[in-house]
Amino acid sequence: MAAPRLTSYLTAPVSAAPLAMFRIIFGGMMLASILRFMLKGWVTDLYVLPKVYFPYYGFEWVKPLGEAGMYALFGLMALSALGIMLGLFYRWSSVLFFLSFTYVELIDKTNYLNHYYFVSVVAFLMILVPAHRHFSLDVLRKPASWVSHVPRWAVLIFQLQLGLVYFYAGVAKLNPDWLLEAMPLRYWLPAHTHLPVIGQLLDKVWVAYLFCWFGAFYDLTIPLFLSWRKSRLLAYATVVVFHVLTAVLFQIGMFPYIMMVSTLIFFSAAFHEGILNWLRSFGRVHLPYKPAIAKVSLQPVLLNLLALHFILQVLVPWRFMLYPDKLFWTEQGYRFSWRVMLMEKTGTAFLYVKDPETGGETEINNRDYLTVAQEKQVSTQPDMLLQFAHIIREDFKSKGIPEPEVRAEVYVSMNGRGSRLLIDPSANLAAEKESFRPKPWILPFAEQHLQQEAVGQK
Amino acid sequence: MKAFRNYTFAILAGFALLTACGSDGDSGPKTDYDRQAMLANYADNLIVPGYEAFKIESTELSTAIASFTANPTEATLANARKEYLDAYKVWQGVSVYGFGPADEQMLRTNLNSYPTSASKIESNISAVSYDLQAAANLDAKGFPAMDYLLYGKPTDGELIVLYTSGTNAAKRKKYLQDVANLVKQRAEATYSGWTTGNYAKTFKESAGTAVGSAVGNLVNEFNFEIDLTKRGKVGIPSGRLSANIARPETVEAYYSKNSLELLKRALIAEKASFMGVGLSGTNGPGLDDYLDHVNARYNNNLLSDAIEAQFDAAIAAINGVTVPLSQAVTSNPQAVSKLYEELQKLIVLTKTDMPSALGVAITYNDNDGD
Incomplete structure (x- = not known):
């Protein structure tokens, strides 16, 4: 790295609790999502019954595996999500989860969702971090692997990734249709006039405008307000209200809940330690007195890889500028850019x-x-x-x-x-x-x- | 800190506005468009009366067939044919509501799978037994089969002979009666599903526009029906799906040559369904009013007006076809093409612009709006 000060900042030890909590939350949410997906019969509907599939350019070799194969793959995916949650055979679990989940997403772009892309990206980042060396079954298996601290980057990358998702979702809302016409919310909201309390309001055009402007402001600023200690609690309350609203109004499945719990990563180490200690009290587990700092092998390589990852994350949503005409119309460069609920x-x-x-x-x-x-x-x-x-x-x-x-x-x-x-x-x-x-x-x-x-x- | 204060203010103001108006909205009917009233109009004035009329017609048809088979004469044949055509026309009016009880009865496929298979019908008649409920017999029953059984010979005399002195005359009479009775049974089951089965209540109380909601069902089936009207009634016979080689034998009601009349009835019924016009002729709240409520526009005018005008254009184009459709597909292809294009324009409006304006979903899967 060019800047030694930046490197020492990124590698400075911070509490491992937020990362361990994030691992549990992410693994748990993924397990629930996969089980929900299977129970709804979507494995069959989306990956067995169709006569043809629409793979991504360059990934035409990704094919569905037949009924038994697809269920086996989803079974493997669920097991690896469980492994992530428990921190059991974590390296294998995280790699398997990333590969199986991403493989399924690559089969058919019909099913593209920004939230699936988000899961793939986070799953990739999870492979790189020592999230299993704190509050995990792997530590029970190998007590010597326990650490109290991890390098700062291991927590920061998830905050950064979440921040990017929100920020770009906000940037995407800065377009005339959204801000000046209140489209498409103006069309979508009146479908929900049957809801209690707010139902009747959803028919009003000014409410659509309010939702649009508030939504854009929220997406653009929430990473900042979540990062700042003084505004964090209020910001988190807004996260909950915002995502509950979207869950009620739109058919977006698990995404709101995943975001609601993922953003806890912005909370302080003390908050996460408190929760983990509370959980420990049930198992009467005592922590070693001596802190241990995770030593990540290949750390310089990882830091360069992550730098590349985030450069790409910042640039990819702008690739549409290389194409002529209106993005929403041509959709050239539309995917993988956190454009949600826009059209x-x-x-x-x-x-x-x-x-x-x-x-x-x-x-x-x-x-x-x-x-x-x-x-x-x-x-x-x-x-x-x-x-x-x-x-x-x-x-x-x-x-x-x-x-x-x-x-x-x-x-x-x-x-x-x-x-x-x-x-x-x-x-x-x-x-x-x-x-x-x-x-x-x-x-x-x-x-x-x-x-x-x-x-x-x- | 200033940013934080502004942020807090913005959020509090937002929620305050929402809650303030929320309690305000509770005090009186503030919603301009009452979706529940629209659904009630569809159920009470279009769908239930529609199925009631269809039930009555299919009973009359079954009775007329019984008189014909009991005593096959020119008079009883003429009466059977009249009742057949009446029931078939009324069917065109309810075909568009293919959800709920109609879906349970698989009404559309059981009653109107065409072209019918004359050879299958003949082999069923001469067989020792047949199972009209079997999927293999979909094209050997319903209105298309009756079309063949009542019109399958060039002259009335020749047809009557089949039911008097022809080989298998008795079996043929039984087959015709079985087919008519099945239509009647399905019609009755659908009607009672809506009435005593309480589906009307479910339909009227259904909220939202998601898949499986009343509005979702209405719009999706409406489009399915228009698509079928375009493809089945005009597209396939005119060779659109077979390298431009016309297939006259695939028209609806091939033997009785009533294709165009049935097509017109279907389009008029679809238009009435769009506008919420009940069987009594009263124009109640319908999809057109719903579109106006969200101010859906097309070409600087109301989308509802554009759709209405396009229905009229399609219906007018039927009049340009002057001979039976099975003939016109080869003798007058320009007029058929014109008709087909008007139907194409219609479906673009109803399947693209309309669901978009109403926020109607078409799949159960999660989506993130892109």
Whole structure:
């Protein structure tokens, strides 16, 4: 590291209690999430039943493993989450959890959620820290491994990561639709007028504005207020209220609860030690009198790796600037950037396959290939449209048409704007290739006005 | 410290506003749009009366079939055909409500899977026994099967012969009656599901717009039905799904040549459903009013107006098709294309713009709004 002072700050010993607590919380929440996912039958619905999948560019080799394989993988994931929570065989558990969870997420981008990405990132960071050397079963197995202190960076990286998530979620809200039009909350909130107490308010436009502005302010500033001792309690109370509200209003599963407990990492060492001591009192466990400081082997390498990680975390959400046109429209560079609850985007896609030899063109019934969820995502996201076109191309090739042409007539409504064509309906997607380059067949947002006549087959 | 004070103030002010207005809102009806009233309108004035009418029609159909099979004459045949067409038209009016009891009865697939398989029907008739509840017989029963059984010959005389002196005449009569009775049974079961089964209450009290909520069901089934109208009634016969090679034999009501009339009935019913127009003709609170409430717009006008106009354009395009659809797909493809395009525009509005404005979810899975 260039700055020795920074290095000594980062490596200075701090209490291991916050990290151990974070490990327990993260492992516990993951275990609960995985069990919930399995109990809801989503393993079958999302990874067994679909006929086709939409892997990420460069990760096409990631495939579902069949019914038995997927349940085995989820079983392994649950076990490794349990291992993280208990701090048992921690290195194996954390590596296995990261790999199994990330593998499942890479199978189908239909199921992309910022919160799953967050879990993968945190799981990766968990591999790097000595979180199992305090208040863990590994310490019971090997008492000599116990430490009272860990290097500061081991706690700081989680605070930094959480802070980045909130901050970027806030930055993403600084757009005209959110701030000036109160979209999409203006459309989403009235669906909840049946709720007690606040229900009737959700019908009011000014309430949507209040939620939007407060949401943006909250996301941008909460990491700061959580870090600052004097504002911490109040800030945490806001975290709870904010996430409870989002849990009630939106269909976002475990995410609010995960955030509510993860942000406890901002609390003082004394707070975490208090909780752990209280837990210890049940087991009549006594701590050694002599403090022990964790010595992390390869620490300089890890610090460089983490520096790289955070540089990427800071830069990746800005990659959309390398692409032309409006991000919400093209979604080039949209994922992996903490853009949550920002868009109401709905589409209808008609795909056509042409046999160039006969000139005959066949309209596709999307549901012959796709699940409801896949159709919804395909209908608004150009990269998934391209993948779907290729799926159709391969299917028709296997039916004996050597060079099928595939085009898509796709109408998208975004944040209350009338539906309009998303991509060039005459582009032969069968001949287009996926890459990180801008997709020239996406129609520009500004110029594209409402389509008065159906394109259809002419 | 100043930032902290401002922050505290902002939060407290926010909550104070919320709670202040919260208690204010409790004191009187402040909500401009009453979703519960809309659901009550759908249940009380559209759906329950719709299924009641359908139940009555299917009973009359079953009775008319009984008179025909008891005494196959030109008069009883004409009466059976009339009742058949009446019931089929009323069916088009309730087909759009394919959730709840209708879903339990799998009404749409049990009653209207077309094209029907004439060969399957014939082999069932000549077989010792058949099971009309079997999934394999979906295309050998319901209205499409009756269409074949009542119109499957070029002349009335030839058809009546099948039921008098033809081989298997007795078995054919039984088959026709079985098919008619099954339609009646399913219609009755659906109606009682809504009434004595209390589904109407469940529907009216359902909150929110999530998947499985009343509004969610209404909107999702509405779109499913319009999609089916476009694809099944017009798209497949005109060759849209088969490399532009027309498939006239796949039209709805192929033998009786009533495809266009049924299509028109379906679109009129879908439009009435959108607008919340009850069977009595009264325009109550419907999806259109809900859209107006959230001020959903299309092309600087109200989205509800755009959808209504597009329904009218699609219905008008039916009139441009002057011969039976099974003929028109080959003899008058331009008019059929025009009709198809109007339906395409309609579904873009109802499946893209409408659910978006109403915040209706289509899947149970978690999402984070992107």
